Amino acid sequence: MDILPILSTLRRHKLTAWLLILEIALTCAIVCNAVFLIGQRLQRMDMPSGVAEHELLQIQVADVTTPANPYARMAEDIATLRQVPGVISVASSNQVPFGNSSSNGNIRLDPAQPQRTLSATTYFGENLSNTLGTRLIAGRDLQPDDFVDVEAAMKALGTGDAKGLPHVTLITQTLARRLWPGQNPLGRLIYLTPTVGLRVVGVLDSLARPNAYDINTAQYTMVVPLRMGASKDQSYLIRTRPQDRAHVLAAALAALKKVDSARVVTTKRSFDDVRRKFFQDDRAMAGMLVWVIVALLIVTALGIVGLASFWVAQRRRTIGVRRALGATRANILHYFQTENFLLATLGIALGMVLAYAINLFLMTHYELPRLPAIYFPVGAIALWLIGQLAVLGPALRAAAVPPVVATRSV
Amino acid sequence: MLAYYFELALRSLRRNKALTALMVLAIALGIGASMTTLTVLHVLSGDPLPGRSNTLYAPQLDPRDMTGYRPRAEPLDQVTWIDGMNLLQAKRADRQALMTGGSVAIQPAQSALDPFYQTARYTTADFFPMFGVPFRYGHAWGASEDAASAAVVVISSKLNDKLFGGRDSTGRIMRLENHALRIIGVLGDWRPNPHFYDLNVKNYGADEGVYLPLSTSQDLHLAHLGGADCWGNGGNDATHTAPCVWLQFWVQLDTPAKAAAYRQFLVHYSQEQKTLGRFQRPPNVRLRNLMQWLDYERVVPGDVQLQSWLALGFLLVCLVNTVGLMLAKFLRRSAELGVRRALGASRRALFSQLLVEAGVVGLAGGLGGLLLAYLGLWLVRRQPADYAPLAHLDGAMLLMTLLLAVGASLLAGVLPAWRACRVTPGLQLKSN
Numbered sequence: 001m002d003i004l005p006i007l008s009t010l011r012r013h014k015l016t017a018w019l020l021i022l023e024i025a026l027t028c029a030i031v032c033n034a035v036f037l038i039g040q041r042l043q044r045m046d047m048p049s050g051v052a053e054h055e056l057l058q059i060q061v062a063d064v065t066t067p068a069n070p071y072a073r074m075a076e077d078i079a080t081l082r083q084v085p086g087v088i089s090v091a092s093s094n095q096v097p098f099g100n101s102s103s104n105g106n107i108r109l110d111p112a113q114p115q116r117t118l119s120a121t122t123y124f125g126e127n128l129s130n131t132l133g134t135r136l137i138a139g140r141d142l143q144p145d146d147f148v149d150v151e152a153a154m155k156a157l158g159t160g161d162a163k164g165l166p167h168v169t170l171i172t173q174t175l176a177r178r179l180w181p182g183q184n185p186l187g188r189l190i191y192l193t194p195t196v197g198l199r200v201v202g203v204l205d206s207l208a209r210p211n212a213y214d215i216n217t218a219q220y221t222m223v224v225p226l227r228m229g230a231s232k233d234q235s236y237l238i239r240t241r242p243q244d245r246a247h248v249l250a251a252a253l254a255a256l257k258k259v260d261s262a263r264v265v266t267t268k269r270s271f272d273d274v275r276r277k278f279f280q281d282d283r284a285m286a287g288m289l290v291w292v293i294v295a296l297l298i299v300t301a302l303g304i305v306g307l308a309s310f311w312v313a314q315r316r317r318t319i320g321v322r323r324a325l326g327a328t329r330a331n332i333l334h335y336f337q338t339e340n341f342l343l344a345t346l347g348i349a350l351g352m353v354l355a356y357a358i359n360l361f362l363m364t365h366y367e368l369p370r371l372p373a374i375y376f377p378v379g380a381i382a383l384w385l386i387g388q389l390a391v392l393g394p395a396l397r398a399a400a401v402p403p404v405v406a407t408r409s410v
Numbered sequence: 411m412l413a414y415y416f417e418l419a420l421r422s423l424r425r426n427k428a429l430t431a432l433m434v435l436a437i438a439l440g441i442g443a444s445m446t447t448l449t450v451l452h453v454l455s456g457d458p459l460p461g462r463s464n465t466l467y468a469p470q471l472d473p474r475d476m477t478g479y480r481p482r483a484e485p486l487d488q489v490t491w492i493d494g495m496n497l498l499q500a501k502r503a504d505r506q507a508l509m510t511g512g513s514v515a516i517q518p519a520q521s522a523l524d525p526f527y528q529t530a531r532y533t534t535a536d537f538f539p540m541f542g543v544p545f546r547y548g549h550a551w552g553a554s555e556d557a558a559s560a561a562v563v564v565i566s567s568k569l570n571d572k573l574f575g576g577r578d579s580t581g582r583i584m585r586l587e588n589h590a591l592r593i594i595g596v597l598g599d600w601r602p603n604p605h606f607y608d609l610n611v612k613n614y615g616a617d618e619g620v621y622l623p624l625s626t627s628q629d630l631h632l633a634h635l636g637g638a639d640c641w642g643n644g645g646n647d648a649t650h651t652a653p654c655v656w657l658q659f660w661v662q663l664d665t666p667a668k669a670a671a672y673r674q675f676l677v678h679y680s681q682e683q684k685t686l687g688r689f690q691r692p693p694n695v696r697l698r699n700l701m702q703w704l705d706y707e708r709v710v711p712g713d714v715q716l717q718s719w720l721a722l723g724f725l726l727v728c729l730v731n732t733v734g735l736m737l738a739k740f741l742r743r744s745a746e747l748g749v750r751r752a753l754g755a756s757r758r759a760l761f762s763q764l765l766v767e768a769g770v771v772g773l774a775g776g777l778g779g780l781l782l783a784y785l786g787l788w789l790v791r792r793q794p795a796d797y798a799p800l801a802h803l804d805g806a807m808l809l810m811t812l813l814l815a816v817g818a819s820l821l822a823g824v825l826p827a828w829r830a831c832r833v834t835p836g837l838q839l840k841s842n
Contacts, residue, residue: 015829019734026727034720064515064525065588106478115478194477232513232527232633264515264525280794285713292720295443296727299436303731306432310738358723366712 006339013311017343020307024347024383027300029354032379033362034289036371041286045279047218049097050172050206052133053271054242055088057249058096060267061256062232070229071149073259077230078126080259084251086244091131091237092228094124095210096271098278099235102210105222108191109179118217120175121209122192124150124226129170131239132207137173139186139202146225153226162196166225169198174219176203190222198224212278232266245270297382301390308336308394312401319398320405329399336395337388344387348380355379412766419767426739430771433735437775437819440728442782445803445811447714447721449783450790452807453800454614455710458602462542463700465504467661467669469497469676472694473653473683474641485694486639487707488610488655492688498534502675503661504668505540509533510648510657511611511636512627514620517585518573528569529611529635530620532627538564540662541607544598546570548580551594551623559625564595569619589630591622603800604709606700608658610637613709614797673697711797725818732771732822740764740830748833757831764830768823769816776815783811 010017067073074092081090095102103124106116128134129141148166156164169190176185189197204223212218228234236256240248253265312319319332359371423430457463471493472485489497494508512530537543538550547570551562563584570579583590605616622632634648638656648656663669673695680693698706740747747760783803790801803811 015825016734016737019730019737023727023730023734026723026730030720030723030727037716062515062527064517114476115480262525264527266527277794281711281713284793284795285717288717289720292443292724295439296724299439299724299728299731302432302436303734306429306735307738310429310742314742362716366716 003338003342006335006342010339010342016307016311020304020343021347021350023300023303024344024387025350025354027296028348028351028379028383029358030296031293031382032351032355032375033358033371034293035378036359036375037368038286038289039375040368041282041289044215045282045286047208047212047215048206049208049271049275050132050134050204050219051097051271052239053275055133055239055245056131056271057238057240057245057252058099058267058269058271058274059236059238059249059252059256059265060232060234061230061236062264062266063230063260064262064264067230067260070231071227073230074228074234076259077236077256080255081236081238081252084238084248084255086240086248087238087252088241089127089131089239091127091239092125093128093235093237094228094233095121096235096237096274097208097210098212098274099210100278101233104209104211105192107179107222108194109189111191111194111197117179118220120171120220120222121211123207123221123223124228125234126227128223128237129204131237133239134207135205136170136202137205139170139200141202142168142170142223142225147227148225150226150228157193157195160195165196167196167199168201168225170202170204170223171200172204172207172219172221174206175221176200178220198222235267297386300383301386304340304387304390305393308340308391309397312336312394312398315398316401316405319401320403320407323401323403324406332401333395333399336391336398340387340391340395341384344384348383351379351383352376415763415766416770418763419770422743422767423770429735429739433732433739433771434774434778436728436731436735437772437815438778438782440725441776441779441811441815441818442786443721444718444725444814445779445783445807446786446790447718448810449787449803449807450714450797450801451710451718453802454604454714454797455704456603457701458604458606458704459541459700465662465664466540466700467503467663467672467697468700468703469659469661469672470696470698471676471680471689472691473655473689475653475690477641479691483694485696486655488637488639489657489659490653490655491650491657493683494657494659496679497659497661500675500679503672504664505536505662506660507534507537507540508624508657508659509537509607510624510634511608511618512632513635514632515587516569516573516620517588519585520573523573528619529617530622530627530632531608531618532622532624532632534624536662537621537660540660541602543600546596546598547578548593548595556623556625559629560623561589561591561626562594562622563591564597564621565593566597566617566619567599568617570596586620587630587632591626597621603797604704606704606709607660608636609707609709611635612796613711615799669697669699711795714797729818729822732819733825736768736771736823737826737829740826744830744833747830751833760831761827764827765820765823768819768827771823772816772819773812775819776812779815780808780811 078090078092081087102121104119104121107118107120109117126147129136146166146168148164152164153166171185180188185200185203188200190200191197206219207221208218209221238248238252249268253268355371362368363370470485470487471489473490473493498506498508510532512532513527514530515525516528517525535550535552535556546567550564551560555562570576579593579596582593584593604613605611634656636656638648638654640652640654642653648654661672663672676695676697677693680689680695683689750760787801787803791798
């Protein structure tokens with residue numbers, strides 16, 4: 001196919017051609033970035049929690065009257081829940097992965113260092129590993145005699161007495177690698193307060209934080225052996241078989257009500273619900289981006305159809321002359337297809353530059369990473385395809401122009 | 411003349427229905443998407459207390475120890491109990507209120523209702539006049555009730571509807587965590603968004619049902635709900651002596667001079683506390699007014715801003731599209747325009763005729779865009795986000811939609827109209 005005649009025709013319609021190129025470039029740039037954003041959101045929604053997600057239930061109850069001994073109440077509740085048929089394991093916890101509400105501490109590796117090394121979340125509660133289903137990849141799990149009552153620990157912290165404080169902790173492998181790259185974390189000390197260090201006794205494969213807003217720090221997690229009393233901030237976590245969840249939840253709530261009828265259930269949900277709620281904004285945003293891409297491509301396609309139709313109508317005479325001089329239908333068809341391909345290619349080239357600029361803007365204002373090169377061809381292919389599809393109709397109409405047009409006046 | 415152009419425009423648009431529909435659709439889509447996201451942005455970044463916000467300030471202090479100290483770092487955004495009480499009692503502002511969030515169990519008198527939890531606000535008395543809180547029944551409490559830790563409570567109209575069927579409940583007793591409190595006021599319709607005075611609870615759509623004196627909440631040991639930042643040997647959160655910030659302090663300063671004086675007072679206070687040994691860092695204070703505070707706290711979700719940019723990009727594509735289509739349409743009529751020129755119409759007349767045509771397309775697109783914006787906002791409201799129920803189109807945004815649509819399409823019409831006006835009458839006539 002000869003490109004030169006196409007170029008010389010386009011030169012006579014510079015303005016229109018440039019408008020088309022501009023539209024394709026803008027669409028290409030926005031589509032590249034939108035696809036990238038969707039990828040980011042999907043990656044976030046896929047974040048591992050490190051727990052047995054389809055087997056977990058979370059219950060929070062609040063007592064209208066504070067029980068005389070919250071520790072005894074907690075023990076009673078846990079014993080009651082263990083009796084519920086279908087329950088495999090029960091734990092108490094101050095928080096759950098992706099639960100939003102979190103307790104965090106500043107980690108120092110040397111008690112004298114002025115700035116914190118990083119901020120990590122701290123899980124407290126008994127029997128967490130078994131119930132959550134976390135996987136220990138080195139060292140040992142927390143033992144019953146590691147545990148300290150949280151109230152005693154707070155008192156000890158105030159008086160500076162190291163005895164009442166916990167001495168060991170579990171950490172995730174991500175945190176271990178971040179704190180001591182390439183070294184064995186077991187036996188090392190982490191300081192949450194300047195006075196007492198927690199010795200790392202075990203490393204977990206994975207356990208996400210409740211406030212996992214940033215994928216890079218989502219696994220900065222510690223588990224500290226603190227025993228909590230019953231309160232409305234505590235959660236009971238129940239592990240059961242996936243198919244038993246609904247009736248175990250109902251039975252567990254009834255059992256808890258039996259312990260004290262004047263209590264209010266504030267949370268009752270499966271871990272699937274926790275994940276769905278935490279990532280709901282990401283899902284909504286990804287959905288919206290898909291619609292934007294679809295709408296953009298449709299608008300651009302319609303624009304191409306409109307302009308191509310106009311060109312075909314304007315050049316009916318020329319097409320007739322070409323046909324009379326021996327050009328085949330296929331020649332005419334290819335002419336318009338090539339013309340569109342050229343315009344699309346120019347638009348895509350400009351669009352790549354624009355996409356990169358938009359990405360730079362997003363990086364500075366919305367803390368997004370750099371657009372990987374893999375996304376550029378995505379936009380290019382989408383627009384080449386859309387362009388060819390859109391021009392097909394008008395091009396076929398052009399090919400159908402009979403040679404006799406050349407001999408008619410107007 | 412304009413009426414005649416208008417008629418010409420309609421005639422010309424009718425002649426080429428597909429192209430017209432395409433242009434109107436493109437503008438409608440672009441306007442609809444932009445107005446949906448801009449309305450959400452407008453609602454979320456709006457002023458929660460118009461007319462008052464420029465006299466309300468959130469003082470910030472830095473009571474932390476030297477651990478982690480960096481010069482020029484931002485101070486904390488809440489206050490400790492001790493500092494809050496000191497600033498409150500200093501009474502250096504026109505009005506001041508110390509407050510924090512809570513969550514309380516309410517035990518309805520009717521047996522039909524189970525006990526339930528309700529978010530609460532524990533505050534000192536100036537909260538109500540300072541924020542201009544409207545009352546449907548009764549009144550707020552005063553400084554004497556604060557001092558006496560009076561067992562009084564103000565409830566929201568929503569809670570009043572739930573518990574008392576909307577009747578005047580002032581004077582009645584409400585049981586709350588096994589304590590009896592007397593209801594002295596029922597609020598009118600008051601839901602400032604964003605929930606500016608305490609952004610730890612929820613930025614939008616927070617729903618506080620119960621307001622009671624801060625002193626009473628402390629005497630009754632009611633639970634604190636919200637953020638707490640601790641340092642040193644942190645100890646328990648939300649206690650009077652712990653090195654933790656967990657309260658919000660707001661002041662009203664009627665003139666800029668008073669604000670400047672208050673800022674000085676905060677510096678002096680910090681210095682004094684440093685001499686006393688309570689503060690360790692050099693004085694580090696901020697005094698932001700309400701809108702600056704919302705800006706500093708980045709209340710508007712990043713996603714919403716991103717969506718607005720996206721929609722504006724989409725509008726731009728739609729406009730470029732319209733420019734292209736309009737150019738095609740106008741150039742196609744070169745012959746007609748040539749005849750009009752030859753018959754004596756000036757370029758300016760042709761230009762305004764074509765612009766009227768562009769304006770008609772814009773108006774039609776704007777109306778379509780308005781419908782799409784209503785549809786879009788309805789979709790936004792069905793989303794699960796906190797701010798979703800707030801997404802409504804108000805009068806200003808409605809007008810803005812139409813102006814944007816017409817303005818954008820006039821802008822899109824300028825280039826094609828100018829290009830089409832440059833036809834040489836002779837050439838066009840000859841070729842015919």
